[in-house]
Amino acid sequence: MTQWIDACATEDIDAEDLIRFDHAGHSYAIYHSPEGRFYATDGLCTHEQVHLCDGLVLGHLIECPKHNGQFDYRTGEAKRSPVCVNLKVWPVKVEGGRVFIDIG
Amino acid sequence: MGKRDYSLLGRDARRALETGLAAAAWYHSDVPRKEMKALMAREDRPAIRDTAILFGCMAAFAGLGIALWPSWWSAPFWLAYGVLYGSAMDSRWHECGHGTAFRTAWMNNALYQVASFCMVRNPVTWRWSHARHHTDTVIVGRDPEIAVMRPPEFIRLIANFLGLVDAWNGWARMALNATGRLDPEEATFIPPAEQPGVVRVARIWVAVYAATLALAWAMGSILPLMVIGLPRLYGAWHHVMTGLLQHGGLADNVTDHRLNSRTVLMNPVSRFIYWNMNYHVEHHMFPMVPYHRLPDLHARIRHDLPAPSPSIRAGFAEMWPALRRQLRNEDHFVLRDLPPTAQPYRPEFHATLAGNAG
Numbered sequence: 356m357t358q359w360i361d362a363c364a365t366e367d368i369d370a371e372d373l374i375r376f377d378h379a380g381h382s383y384a385i386y387h388s389p390e391g392r393f394y395a396t397d398g399l400c401t402h403e404q405v406h407l408c409d410g411l412v413l414g415h416l417i418e419c420p421k422h423n424g425q426f427d428y429r430t431g432e433a434k435r436s437p438v439c440v441n442l443k444v445w446p447v448k449v450e451g452g453r454v455f456i457d458i459g
Numbered sequence: 460m461g462k463r464d465y466s467l468l469g470r471d472a473r474r475a476l477e478t479g480l481a482a483a484a485w486y487h488s489d490v491p492r493k494e495m496k497a498l499m500a501r502e503d504r505p506a507i508r509d510t511a512i513l514f515g516c517m518a519a520f521a522g523l524g525i526a527l528w529p530s531w532w533s534a535p536f537w538l539a540y541g542v543l544y545g546s547a548m549d550s551r552w553h554e555c556g557h558g559t560a561f562r563t564a565w566m567n568n569a570l571y572q573v574a575s576f577c578m579v580r581n582p583v584t585w586r587w588s589h590a591r592h593h594t595d596t597v598i599v600g601r602d603p604e605i606a607v608m609r610p611p612e613f614i615r616l617i618a619n620f621l622g623l624v625d626a627w628n629g630w631a632r633m634a635l636n637a638t639g640r641l642d643p644e645e646a647t648f649i650p651p652a653e654q655p656g657v658v659r660v661a662r663i664w665v666a667v668y669a670a671t672l673a674l675a676w677a678m679g680s681i682l683p684l685m686v687i688g689l690p691r692l693y694g695a696w697h698h699v700m701t702g703l704l705q706h707g708g709l710a711d712n713v714t715d716h717r718l719n720s721r722t723v724l725m726n727p728v729s730r731f732i733y734w735n736m737n738y739h740v741e742h743h744m745f746p747m748v749p750y751h752r753l754p755d756l757h758a759r760i761r762h763d764l765p766a767p768s769p770s771i772r773a774g775f776a777e778m779w780p781a782l783r784r785q786l787r788n789e790d791h792f793v794l795r796d797l798p799p800t801a802q803p804y805r806p807e808f809h810a811t812l813a814g815n816a817g
Contacts, residue, residue, distance in 0.1 A: 372496065374532055409501045411747055420747050422590040423558045431661050435558070437590040439650055 358459035365452050366392065373428075375408035375419060378458065383445065384408055385454055386428045388415060394428050395447045395456045399438035401433070463599045463711075463789060465608050467644045475712075480598050486715040487744055488760040488802070493809030498748050498756050501562035505751040506554075510729065511552070511572060517543045521686055528682055537685060542676040542732060543692025545622065547697035548577035550734035550750075556586055559749040576664060579629030579691055581636060583656040587648045593746055597719045598713045601647065607707040609789040613783045616703065622695035629691075636661035697732055701725075702776040705739045708781030710792045715804055716743040720794055722757065722767040740764050763802055765795035770784075 357361030362376045368387040376383045376397050382398030386405045398407055400419040409420040416425045416434060431442035446457040464471040474480040488729035490498070520540035528531035554560040555571035575582035588603045595601035609618065615624050632642065636657050641649065649657065667687070674683040681689070683749060701723075710718040720740045725733070738753035741760065748756050757767075777793060784791045797804070 371492075372492075384481075384698060402590075409495075411496065413501070418558075418747065420745070422593055423747060436653065439652065 356459040357457055359448065359455040359457050362395070362454045362456050365449060365454055368393070371412050371414075373408055373412055375406055376456070381458070382406065384428070384454060385447070385456070386412060386417065386423070388429075393447050393454050396428050396431055396442040397435070397446040400424065400438060401442060402438045408446055409415065460565075461789065463609055465599060467600060467603060467606060467647050469566065469600055473600070475595070475598050480595070480712055480714065481601050482594055483714045484745075486717065486802075486804075488763040490745075492758060494759065495745070498752050498759070499747070501749060502751070503548055503562045505749075506560040506566070509734070513543060522765050524685065528685075537693070540733050541690040542697050543694070545692065545694025546697035547732045549701070549702070550732065550736055552578050552580060552585070553589070554591055554734050554750050557746055559747060565745055576667070577691065579626050579633065581632065581657050582634065583633075583660060584645055584649060584654055587650075588810045591636065591648050593743065596716065597706050597709075597712055597744055603644070604695065606702055606705070607782060610786045610814065620696040620699050622692040625706065626691045626695065633664050637665045640722040663666075669756045689790035697729070699736065700771065701729065701733045702772070704778060705736070705770070707792045708778040710787075710794065716740050717764055717801075718804070720776060721778075722764065723771060724769050725771050729771065762798060762800040765797055
Protein backbone atom coordinates (compact mmCIF):
# COMPACT_ATOMS: atom_id res chain seq x y z
CA MET A 356 0.00 0.00 0.00
CA THR A 357 1.36 3.38 -0.98
CA GLN A 358 2.25 5.70 1.90
CA TRP A 359 4.08 8.86 0.92
CA ILE A 360 5.73 10.77 3.71
CA ASP A 361 7.31 14.22 3.56
CA ALA A 362 11.01 13.66 4.29
CA CYS A 363 12.79 16.97 3.62
CA ALA A 364 13.15 19.96 1.35
CA THR A 365 15.16 19.48 -1.83
CA GLU A 366 17.44 22.27 -0.72
CA ASP A 367 18.29 20.37 2.47
CA ILE A 368 20.61 18.06 0.51
CA ASP A 369 23.58 19.37 -1.42
CA ALA A 370 24.22 17.88 -4.85
CA GLU A 371 26.24 14.63 -4.61
CA ASP A 372 25.44 14.26 -0.93
CA LEU A 373 22.91 12.63 1.39
CA ILE A 374 21.09 13.17 4.65
CA ARG A 375 19.57 10.96 7.29
CA PHE A 376 15.80 10.87 7.81
CA ASP A 377 14.24 8.95 10.69
CA HIS A 378 10.56 8.02 10.74
CA ALA A 379 8.60 5.60 12.92
CA GLY A 380 11.69 3.97 14.30
CA HIS A 381 13.27 3.44 10.89
CA SER A 382 16.30 5.25 9.51
CA TYR A 383 16.45 6.26 5.83
CA ALA A 384 19.14 7.87 3.70
CA ILE A 385 18.05 10.37 1.05
CA TYR A 386 20.44 11.18 -1.80
CA HIS A 387 20.83 14.03 -4.24
CA SER A 388 22.59 12.68 -7.31
CA PRO A 389 25.06 14.68 -9.42
CA GLU A 390 22.43 15.11 -12.16
CA GLY A 391 19.86 16.47 -9.69
CA ARG A 392 17.69 13.40 -9.04
CA PHE A 393 16.68 12.20 -5.56
CA TYR A 394 16.82 8.64 -4.21
CA ALA A 395 16.16 6.94 -0.88
CA THR A 396 17.51 3.76 0.73
CA ASP A 397 17.59 2.26 4.17
CA GLY A 398 19.84 4.44 6.27
CA LEU A 399 22.01 1.75 7.84
CA CYS A 400 24.79 -0.18 6.15
CA THR A 401 23.90 -3.85 5.76
CA HIS A 402 27.37 -4.86 6.96
CA GLU A 403 27.67 -3.35 10.45
CA GLN A 404 24.59 -1.16 10.86
CA VAL A 405 26.51 2.12 10.56
CA HIS A 406 24.57 5.22 9.51
CA LEU A 407 25.28 5.88 5.85
CA CYS A 408 24.58 9.59 6.33
CA ASP A 409 28.15 9.91 7.64
CA GLY A 410 29.52 8.36 4.45
CA LEU A 411 30.67 9.78 1.16
CA VAL A 412 28.72 10.02 -2.11
CA LEU A 413 30.92 9.27 -5.11
CA GLY A 414 28.80 9.73 -8.23
CA HIS A 415 26.06 7.13 -7.81
CA LEU A 416 27.80 5.27 -5.01
CA ILE A 417 27.42 5.69 -1.28
CA GLU A 418 30.50 4.63 0.65
CA CYS A 419 30.00 3.46 4.23
CA PRO A 420 31.88 5.59 6.77
CA LYS A 421 33.16 2.65 8.79
CA HIS A 422 34.57 0.09 6.34
CA ASN A 423 34.41 1.81 2.98
CA GLY A 424 32.00 -0.68 1.51
CA GLN A 425 30.00 0.77 -1.38
CA PHE A 426 26.42 0.57 -2.65
CA ASP A 427 24.79 1.98 -5.77
CA TYR A 428 22.11 4.05 -4.07
CA ARG A 429 19.91 4.00 -7.19
CA THR A 430 19.47 0.22 -7.03
CA GLY A 431 20.78 -0.61 -3.54
CA GLU A 432 23.27 -3.06 -5.09
CA ALA A 433 26.34 -3.87 -2.98
CA LYS A 434 29.33 -2.87 -5.12
CA ARG A 435 32.40 -3.23 -2.93
CA SER A 436 33.28 -5.51 -0.03
CA PRO A 437 32.94 -5.81 2.90
CA VAL A 438 29.28 -5.15 2.09
CA CYS A 439 27.56 -8.17 0.52
CA VAL A 440 23.84 -7.62 1.19
CA ASN A 441 22.02 -5.08 -0.95
CA LEU A 442 20.33 -2.01 0.53
CA LYS A 443 16.56 -1.67 0.38
CA VAL A 444 15.54 1.14 -1.99
CA TRP A 445 12.41 3.26 -1.44
CA PRO A 446 10.40 5.10 -4.13
CA VAL A 447 10.84 8.88 -4.14
CA LYS A 448 8.95 11.78 -5.66
CA VAL A 449 9.56 15.52 -5.56
CA GLU A 450 6.64 17.97 -5.30
CA GLY A 451 6.69 21.64 -4.45
CA GLY A 452 10.32 21.59 -3.46
CA ARG A 453 9.78 18.71 -1.02
CA VAL A 454 11.11 15.14 -1.18
CA PHE A 455 8.57 12.40 -0.42
CA ILE A 456 9.31 8.72 0.24
CA ASP A 457 6.84 5.89 -0.27
CA ILE A 458 7.24 3.68 2.79
CA GLY A 459 4.11 1.67 2.14
CA MET B 460 39.33 -8.49 34.09
CA GLY B 461 42.23 -10.88 34.57
CA LYS B 462 43.29 -13.50 32.03
CA ARG B 463 42.26 -12.57 28.50
CA ASP B 464 41.17 -15.02 25.81
CA TYR B 465 42.12 -13.54 22.44
CA SER B 466 40.68 -16.38 20.39
CA LEU B 467 37.93 -15.25 18.03
CA LEU B 468 36.11 -18.43 18.97
CA GLY B 469 36.63 -18.26 22.73
CA ARG B 470 35.15 -17.05 26.01
CA ASP B 471 35.87 -13.33 25.57
CA ALA B 472 34.44 -13.37 22.05
CA ARG B 473 31.14 -14.60 23.48
CA ARG B 474 31.35 -12.10 26.33
CA ALA B 475 31.87 -9.19 23.92
CA LEU B 476 28.73 -10.17 22.06
CA GLU B 477 26.74 -10.55 25.28
CA THR B 478 27.84 -7.21 26.76
CA GLY B 479 27.38 -5.13 23.61
CA LEU B 480 31.08 -4.43 23.15
CA ALA B 481 30.94 -6.08 19.71
CA ALA B 482 29.82 -3.80 16.87
CA ALA B 483 29.06 -1.06 19.41
CA ALA B 484 28.46 2.65 18.80
CA TRP B 485 31.80 4.47 19.06
CA TYR B 486 32.58 8.01 20.14
CA HIS B 487 33.18 10.54 17.34
CA SER B 488 34.32 14.12 17.61
CA ASP B 489 31.82 16.61 16.22
CA VAL B 490 32.74 17.79 12.74
CA PRO B 491 30.13 19.60 10.63
CA ARG B 492 29.02 17.63 7.59
CA LYS B 493 30.41 20.09 5.04
CA GLU B 494 33.84 20.06 6.69
CA MET B 495 33.87 16.29 6.94
CA LYS B 496 32.84 15.94 3.32
CA ALA B 497 35.76 18.16 2.31
CA LEU B 498 38.13 16.11 4.47
CA MET B 499 36.89 12.86 2.92
CA ALA B 500 37.30 14.06 -0.67
CA ARG B 501 39.44 11.69 -2.78
CA GLU B 502 42.38 12.70 -4.95
CA ASP B 503 44.75 10.77 -7.17
CA ARG B 504 47.62 13.21 -7.24
CA PRO B 505 49.16 12.81 -3.76
CA ALA B 506 49.16 9.02 -3.92
CA ILE B 507 50.47 8.94 -7.51
CA ARG B 508 53.31 11.24 -6.44
CA ASP B 509 54.10 9.16 -3.36
CA THR B 510 53.86 5.87 -5.26
CA ALA B 511 56.21 7.13 -7.97
CA ILE B 512 58.70 8.18 -5.28
CA LEU B 513 58.31 4.83 -3.52
CA PHE B 514 58.83 2.60 -6.55
CA GLY B 515 61.50 4.91 -7.95
CA CYS B 516 63.48 4.63 -4.73
CA MET B 517 62.93 0.87 -4.55
CA ALA B 518 64.23 0.43 -8.10
CA ALA B 519 67.25 2.64 -7.41
CA PHE B 520 68.15 0.98 -4.09
CA ALA B 521 67.67 -2.55 -5.42
CA GLY B 522 69.65 -1.68 -8.55
CA LEU B 523 72.56 -0.39 -6.50
CA GLY B 524 72.31 -3.38 -4.18
CA ILE B 525 72.48 -5.76 -7.14
CA ALA B 526 75.32 -3.81 -8.76
CA LEU B 527 77.42 -3.94 -5.58
CA TRP B 528 76.49 -7.52 -4.65
CA PRO B 529 78.06 -9.47 -2.91
CA SER B 530 80.18 -6.69 -1.43
CA TRP B 531 79.23 -5.31 1.97
CA TRP B 532 79.00 -1.95 0.20
CA SER B 533 75.61 -3.17 -1.02
CA ALA B 534 74.28 -3.47 2.56
CA PRO B 535 73.05 0.14 3.02
CA PHE B 536 71.08 -0.07 -0.19
CA TRP B 537 69.48 -3.36 0.82
CA LEU B 538 68.57 -1.88 4.19
CA ALA B 539 66.89 1.08 2.50
CA TYR B 540 65.15 -1.15 -0.04
CA GLY B 541 64.07 -3.50 2.71
CA VAL B 542 62.33 -0.76 4.70
CA LEU B 543 60.39 0.30 1.63
CA TYR B 544 59.43 -3.31 0.83
CA GLY B 545 58.90 -4.63 4.34
CA SER B 546 57.53 -1.50 6.05
CA ALA B 547 56.25 1.11 3.59
CA MET B 548 54.18 -1.62 1.92
CA ASP B 549 52.42 -2.18 5.22
CA SER B 550 50.92 1.31 5.14
CA ARG B 551 50.22 1.04 1.39
CA TRP B 552 48.38 -2.21 2.01
CA HIS B 553 46.43 -0.47 4.73
CA GLU B 554 45.45 2.71 2.91
CA CYS B 555 44.60 0.97 -0.35
CA GLY B 556 42.59 -1.60 1.56
CA HIS B 557 40.46 1.25 2.80
CA GLY B 558 40.17 2.48 -0.78
CA THR B 559 41.10 6.00 0.26
CA ALA B 560 44.65 6.43 -1.06
CA PHE B 561 43.61 7.16 -4.66
CA ARG B 562 40.38 8.47 -6.11
CA THR B 563 40.62 5.93 -8.96
CA ALA B 564 39.52 2.49 -7.81
CA TRP B 565 41.86 0.42 -9.99
CA MET B 566 44.87 2.30 -8.66
CA ASN B 567 43.87 1.43 -5.10
CA ASN B 568 43.36 -2.19 -6.08
CA ALA B 569 46.63 -2.49 -8.01
CA LEU B 570 48.78 -1.11 -5.21
CA TYR B 571 46.79 -3.13 -2.68
CA GLN B 572 47.68 -6.35 -4.49
CA VAL B 573 51.39 -5.50 -4.73
CA ALA B 574 51.61 -4.36 -1.11
CA SER B 575 49.72 -7.42 0.11
CA PHE B 576 52.22 -9.67 -1.64
CA CYS B 577 55.18 -7.82 -0.14
CA MET B 578 53.68 -8.02 3.36
CA VAL B 579 52.59 -11.68 2.92
CA ARG B 580 49.02 -10.79 3.80
CA ASN B 581 46.40 -12.43 1.67
CA PRO B 582 44.52 -9.46 0.18
CA VAL B 583 41.12 -11.12 0.55
CA THR B 584 41.65 -12.38 4.09
CA TRP B 585 43.12 -9.17 5.36
CA ARG B 586 40.45 -6.94 3.86
CA TRP B 587 37.97 -8.76 6.07
CA SER B 588 40.32 -8.92 9.01
CA HIS B 589 40.85 -5.19 8.88
CA ALA B 590 37.12 -4.51 8.60
CA ARG B 591 36.70 -6.38 11.89
CA HIS B 592 39.61 -4.40 13.40
CA HIS B 593 37.74 -1.20 12.65
CA THR B 594 34.43 -2.51 13.96
CA ASP B 595 35.84 -3.91 17.20
CA THR B 596 39.13 -2.10 17.72
CA VAL B 597 41.08 -3.79 20.54
CA ILE B 598 37.97 -5.61 21.77
CA VAL B 599 39.34 -8.86 23.20
CA GLY B 600 38.01 -11.90 21.33
CA ARG B 601 36.71 -9.81 18.43
CA ASP B 602 39.69 -7.94 16.96
CA PRO B 603 41.95 -10.26 14.91
CA GLU B 604 44.67 -7.58 14.58
CA ILE B 605 45.66 -6.87 18.18
CA ALA B 606 49.45 -6.49 17.91
CA VAL B 607 50.22 -6.42 21.65
CA MET B 608 48.22 -8.86 23.72
CA ARG B 609 48.26 -9.05 27.53
CA PRO B 610 50.50 -10.15 29.02
CA PRO B 611 52.87 -9.01 26.27
CA GLU B 612 55.08 -11.64 24.67
CA PHE B 613 58.28 -9.63 24.48
CA ILE B 614 60.20 -12.31 22.63
CA ARG B 615 57.53 -12.35 19.95
CA LEU B 616 57.39 -8.55 19.78
CA ILE B 617 61.15 -8.22 19.41
CA ALA B 618 61.40 -11.13 16.95
CA ASN B 619 58.82 -9.40 14.79
CA PHE B 620 61.18 -6.48 14.28
CA LEU B 621 62.80 -8.93 11.85
CA GLY B 622 59.48 -10.39 10.73
CA LEU B 623 60.31 -13.67 12.41
CA VAL B 624 56.77 -14.44 13.53
CA ASP B 625 54.34 -12.58 11.30
CA ALA B 626 56.09 -13.25 8.01
CA TRP B 627 56.48 -16.95 8.73
CA ASN B 628 52.84 -17.12 9.79
CA GLY B 629 51.96 -15.41 6.52
CA TRP B 630 53.93 -17.93 4.50
CA ALA B 631 52.42 -20.81 6.47
CA ARG B 632 48.91 -19.44 5.85
CA MET B 633 49.79 -19.02 2.18
CA ALA B 634 50.82 -22.68 1.98
CA LEU B 635 47.65 -23.77 3.79
CA ASN B 636 45.40 -21.63 1.60
CA ALA B 637 47.14 -22.86 -1.55
CA THR B 638 45.98 -26.37 -0.67
CA GLY B 639 42.41 -25.08 -0.80
CA ARG B 640 41.85 -24.78 2.95
CA LEU B 641 41.23 -21.89 5.36
CA ASP B 642 42.19 -21.54 8.98
CA PRO B 643 39.05 -21.96 11.19
CA GLU B 644 39.49 -18.45 12.64
CA GLU B 645 39.75 -16.94 9.16
CA ALA B 646 36.45 -18.57 8.32
CA THR B 647 34.76 -16.59 11.12
CA PHE B 648 35.18 -13.29 9.29
CA ILE B 649 35.51 -14.19 5.59
CA PRO B 650 32.14 -14.79 3.92
CA PRO B 651 31.92 -18.11 2.03
CA ALA B 652 31.53 -16.34 -1.31
CA GLU B 653 34.92 -14.65 -0.83
CA GLN B 654 36.83 -17.75 0.26
CA PRO B 655 37.74 -19.05 -3.23
CA GLY B 656 39.57 -15.74 -3.76
CA VAL B 657 41.78 -16.48 -0.77
CA VAL B 658 42.86 -19.76 -2.35
CA ARG B 659 43.39 -18.26 -5.81
CA VAL B 660 45.72 -15.54 -4.52
CA ALA B 661 47.67 -18.03 -2.39
CA ARG B 662 48.33 -20.21 -5.43
CA ILE B 663 49.57 -17.25 -7.47
CA TRP B 664 51.93 -16.27 -4.68
CA VAL B 665 53.27 -19.81 -4.36
CA ALA B 666 54.07 -19.70 -8.07
CA VAL B 667 55.93 -16.37 -7.69
CA TYR B 668 57.98 -17.64 -4.76
CA ALA B 669 58.69 -20.91 -6.57
CA ALA B 670 60.00 -18.99 -9.58
CA THR B 671 62.17 -16.82 -7.33
CA LEU B 672 63.59 -19.83 -5.52
CA ALA B 673 64.24 -21.58 -8.82
CA LEU B 674 66.13 -18.54 -10.10
CA ALA B 675 68.18 -18.40 -6.89
CA TRP B 676 69.00 -22.10 -7.26
CA ALA B 677 69.97 -21.64 -10.90
CA MET B 678 72.20 -18.67 -10.06
CA GLY B 679 73.65 -20.36 -7.00
CA SER B 680 72.96 -17.14 -5.09
CA ILE B 681 70.38 -15.69 -2.69
CA LEU B 682 70.36 -12.48 -4.71
CA PRO B 683 66.83 -13.02 -6.15
CA LEU B 684 65.58 -13.57 -2.59
CA MET B 685 67.15 -10.30 -1.52
CA VAL B 686 64.76 -8.63 -3.96
CA ILE B 687 61.66 -10.79 -3.35
CA GLY B 688 60.86 -12.37 -0.01
CA LEU B 689 63.71 -11.64 2.37
CA PRO B 690 63.03 -7.87 2.56
CA ARG B 691 59.86 -8.82 4.45
CA LEU B 692 62.26 -9.90 7.20
CA TYR B 693 65.17 -7.49 7.11
CA GLY B 694 62.98 -4.45 6.35
CA ALA B 695 60.13 -5.07 8.78
CA TRP B 696 61.47 -3.12 11.73
CA HIS B 697 60.00 0.26 10.84
CA HIS B 698 56.43 -0.90 10.43
CA VAL B 699 56.66 -2.92 13.66
CA MET B 700 58.09 0.09 15.49
CA THR B 701 55.26 2.35 14.36
CA GLY B 702 52.62 -0.36 14.50
CA LEU B 703 53.22 -1.19 18.15
CA LEU B 704 52.58 2.44 19.02
CA GLN B 705 49.12 2.38 17.46
CA HIS B 706 47.41 0.77 20.45
CA GLY B 707 50.19 -0.65 22.67
CA GLY B 708 49.83 -0.06 26.41
CA LEU B 709 46.43 1.64 26.07
CA ALA B 710 42.98 0.54 27.17
CA ASP B 711 41.22 -2.46 25.67
CA ASN B 712 37.49 -3.24 25.62
CA VAL B 713 36.47 0.41 25.32
CA THR B 714 34.52 2.09 22.54
CA ASP B 715 36.35 5.40 22.38
CA HIS B 716 39.38 5.57 20.11
CA ARG B 717 40.82 8.37 22.23
CA LEU B 718 41.38 5.73 24.91
CA ASN B 719 42.71 2.85 22.86
CA SER B 720 44.71 4.53 20.09
CA ARG B 721 47.79 6.74 20.03
CA THR B 722 48.67 9.65 17.77
CA VAL B 723 52.42 10.20 17.48
CA LEU B 724 54.10 13.17 15.79
CA MET B 725 57.13 11.94 13.85
CA ASN B 726 59.77 12.88 11.33
CA PRO B 727 58.92 13.35 7.62
CA VAL B 728 60.73 10.18 6.47
CA SER B 729 58.82 8.00 8.92
CA ARG B 730 55.60 9.75 7.99
CA PHE B 731 56.25 8.96 4.32
CA ILE B 732 56.96 5.32 5.11
CA TYR B 733 53.93 5.18 7.41
CA TRP B 734 51.68 7.27 5.15
CA ASN B 735 50.52 9.48 8.02
CA MET B 736 49.09 6.60 10.06
CA ASN B 737 50.85 8.23 12.99
CA TYR B 738 47.54 10.15 13.23
CA HIS B 739 46.01 6.96 14.48
CA VAL B 740 43.22 8.25 16.72
CA GLU B 741 42.04 10.39 13.84
CA HIS B 742 42.22 7.48 11.39
CA HIS B 743 40.18 5.17 13.57
CA MET B 744 37.61 7.81 14.37
CA PHE B 745 37.14 8.73 10.70
CA PRO B 746 38.58 5.91 8.53
CA MET B 747 37.31 7.45 5.29
CA VAL B 748 39.61 10.45 5.51
CA PRO B 749 42.55 9.85 3.10
CA TYR B 750 46.03 9.67 4.56
CA HIS B 751 47.06 12.99 3.03
CA ARG B 752 44.20 14.82 4.80
CA LEU B 753 44.90 13.40 8.25
CA PRO B 754 47.08 16.36 9.32
CA ASP B 755 44.14 18.64 8.47
CA LEU B 756 41.75 16.40 10.41
CA HIS B 757 44.16 16.39 13.34
CA ALA B 758 44.22 20.20 13.36
CA ARG B 759 40.42 20.28 13.20
CA ILE B 760 39.73 17.95 16.17
CA ARG B 761 42.87 18.12 18.31
CA HIS B 762 40.96 20.10 20.96
CA ASP B 763 38.88 16.95 21.52
CA LEU B 764 41.77 14.46 21.64
CA PRO B 765 44.50 13.53 24.11
CA ALA B 766 47.78 15.33 23.46
CA PRO B 767 49.77 13.39 20.83
CA SER B 768 53.10 11.83 21.71
CA PRO B 769 55.66 14.36 20.45
CA SER B 770 57.99 11.73 18.93
CA ILE B 771 58.50 8.01 18.36
CA ARG B 772 60.91 7.98 21.29
CA ALA B 773 58.30 9.64 23.54
CA GLY B 774 55.68 7.14 22.39
CA PHE B 775 57.92 4.23 23.35
CA ALA B 776 58.81 5.91 26.64
CA GLU B 777 55.11 5.88 27.46
CA MET B 778 54.28 2.46 26.03
CA TRP B 779 57.20 0.22 26.95
CA PRO B 780 57.01 0.61 30.76
CA ALA B 781 53.24 -0.01 30.57
CA LEU B 782 53.86 -3.24 28.63
CA ARG B 783 56.43 -4.36 31.18
CA ARG B 784 53.98 -3.67 34.00
CA GLN B 785 51.33 -5.71 32.17
CA LEU B 786 53.59 -8.74 32.66
CA ARG B 787 52.63 -8.60 36.35
CA ASN B 788 49.20 -6.99 36.04
CA GLU B 789 47.28 -7.64 32.85
CA ASP B 790 44.70 -5.01 33.76
CA HIS B 791 47.20 -2.17 33.79
CA PHE B 792 47.07 0.39 30.97
CA VAL B 793 47.86 4.04 30.24
CA LEU B 794 44.74 6.15 30.74
CA ARG B 795 44.80 9.03 28.25
CA ASP B 796 44.14 12.50 29.65
CA LEU B 797 41.72 14.63 27.68
CA PRO B 798 42.19 18.39 27.41
CA PRO B 799 39.61 20.65 29.11
CA THR B 800 38.18 21.47 25.67
CA ALA B 801 37.31 17.82 24.94
CA GLN B 802 33.93 16.16 25.19
CA PRO B 803 33.95 13.81 28.21
CA TYR B 804 34.26 10.05 27.95
CA ARG B 805 30.96 8.23 27.74
CA PRO B 806 30.37 7.19 31.34
CA GLU B 807 28.51 4.00 30.47
CA PHE B 808 31.64 2.66 28.78
CA HIS B 809 34.35 4.16 30.92
CA ALA B 810 33.14 4.33 34.49
CA THR B 811 35.30 1.43 35.59
CA LEU B 812 38.51 2.40 33.85
CA ALA B 813 40.13 4.74 36.33
CA GLY B 814 40.60 2.03 38.95
CA ASN B 815 42.75 -0.03 36.61
CA ALA B 816 44.88 2.68 35.07
CA GLY B 817 48.17 3.70 36.53
